[in-house]
Amino acid sequence: MRFWELEETNAVAISTVDGIYTYQQLYQKVNHICLHSTKKELVLLLCENTIEIIAAYLAALQSNHAVMLVSADANKELLENIVKQYQPKWIIGNISFEGYRKSELFAMRESDIEISIHPDLAVLLSTSGTTGSQKFVRLSYENIQSNAESISEYLKLDADERAVMNLPLSYSYGLSIVNSHLQVGATVLLTDESIMAKSFWDFVKKHQATSIAGVPFTYQMLQRIGFMKMDLPYLKTMTQAGGRLSEKLVRTFGEYAHANDKRFYVMYGQTEASPRMSYIPPENILEKAGSIGITIPGGELSIADETGELIYKGANVMMGYAECMEDLAKGDECGNVLYTGDTAEVDGDGYFTITGRMKRFIKLFGLRINLDDVEKKLEAHFQVALACTGNDDKLIVAVESYEHVESIKTSIEELYKLHKSAFKIVVIEAIPRFTNGKTDYRSLKEAVL
Structure with a gap:
């Protein structure tokens, strides 16, 4: 079963500051969003961490449309350029655009334009988050589903998990948290609060969060605010991705995890891989602190002989890039192989270490x-x-x-x-x-x- 095919159960799917929503209630919200068309369309989702945006994301996938995820906080000029360039059929968010008629749930393009979209295309993610790029990674249904399954396998996720998700939904790391936890029928604790806010920790404690995720900056801040002295008995798992965390901090949090019966995962990935490619198993976090770990289930990492470039192969590798509306019709251009742009070396245990970057x-x-x-x-x-x-x-x-x-x-x-x-x-x-x-x-x- 794919993560967007929701089962109507009374288990909690999403918890927010405003309410708790079961899988049955989420299913109803998804069904309330009518994205009816006789052909495959493009949906632009202006992302915020709300139940409505999660429901719209799932509705687009269930309707077999392609969904483009962009931060609602993105530069207005950038958003206007994206709309002009890609001409989405529907825009879901609180911003008005010329040529679109707004209703209660979304804005719909007034003119009828013939757009060809490849049947496998599921998700479009910016190559650079909110940093002003109109270039998108084209991900298929198989890409996002295979990575959701792989992540849930190596993180050992089950329906009892309650994962904090305060990363942007338009960011591949944040999206993967939602996908992998819905895959196993777990609960996503949805918030846009900063870890620096007292209200964030009140939310974590109230809902007895079992896991927390962060980029390197998150862990730098956690150390500063005295995270390791907090009483968080239900928190069992910490994950880190989104860039290199210093080896010193990896060891610091690894030692904390070992001493407090918790698991600390350091992971490596790129949006182009939906996004996860490798991880360090918690039991080896101290021994392999400087590495990016081993390949995820179903994937394969290797190093090019001549260049030293790290190459990944797996079902989660993107179809290719899109820089304009016409690119949405393209099929798979990568053949499940991703040249990461990073140089690396591998040890005798199969653990890879990044040594540099080929591009700037x-x-x-x-x-x-x-x-x-x-x-x-x-x-x-x-x-x-x-x-x-x-x-x-x-x-x-x-x-x-x-x-x-x-x-x-x-x-x-x-x-x-x-x-x-x-x-x-x-x-x-x-x-x-x-x-x-x-x-x-x-x-x-x-x-x-």
Whole structure:
């Protein structure tokens, strides 16, 4: 049975601050959303962590439509460009768009446009979360279902689980929490509260959460707020993905988990893999703290001989990318094989360790940031020489003058929805360059980090 094919039971499916919803009640909410059409359509979902958005997501899948998930907090100009580029039949969210007629549940396109969508296409996820990209990962029904099954298998999920989900639904990690827990008939504790808020922990305790998930920043904050001293007897599982967590913190939380009869999973994935590819089993978390673990059930990892690139093979590998409406008609272009863009090595026990990145991107708060894309946007806007570097802790923008520093800060906050602690503008005398005029990023990184 696939996770979106709900059984009408009295078990709790979704708990929010506002209410508790059984699988039967969720089923009724899904059925209330009428996405009727004689052909396959595109549904744009402006995601918030609400029962209504979860129901709309499931309704789109049940109706065999393709559903595009974008954060409701995304830049308005970006959203308008996405609507213009992809022409969805329905838009579900609280924002109005030209050419769409709004009703109680959604807005529907007024004009009748012939759009061809591949029958296998189920979900479209942005390649960069809320960071301003119109490029989407095309995921099939098999992609998302196989990964939901694999995750529920290695995490040993069952119907008694009550998982906190405060990550964005438009982010592949957050979506996978929902998918894998619905797969086993478990409960999703849905909230958009920050772990820094007292109300978040009140919610966790009230519903006796059994698991919590987070990106590296989450675990940095958990350590600061005294998480390890909290009385959380029902919390049995912690998972981490969305970028590299320092080996020191992996060991810190691994030791905490071992001492308190809990399980701590460090996982590796990409949106292109629906999104999970590997994990460290909790019993080996201390021994293998610097690795990304072993391959998930049903998958296969290998390393290219010539380049050292990590290659993944599995049923969860995307169909390909979409950059315009016409791309929605494309079939599988990957053949279940994903070239990750990461370089890696493997030990005798089959545990893989990332050694670097072949392309220039970093992960901040679980969101992938393309450094070249940031540079291009900022240079075009300010018409000044600048260069971007950084790591999974901070984005660094180097400029040669103080003139635009404050304006660049504002632009980064608006375009990329990043907190000011996640980036830094550095003024340097001259951006290091090679004789051919290209930026010397290695020297830049050494100078500013």
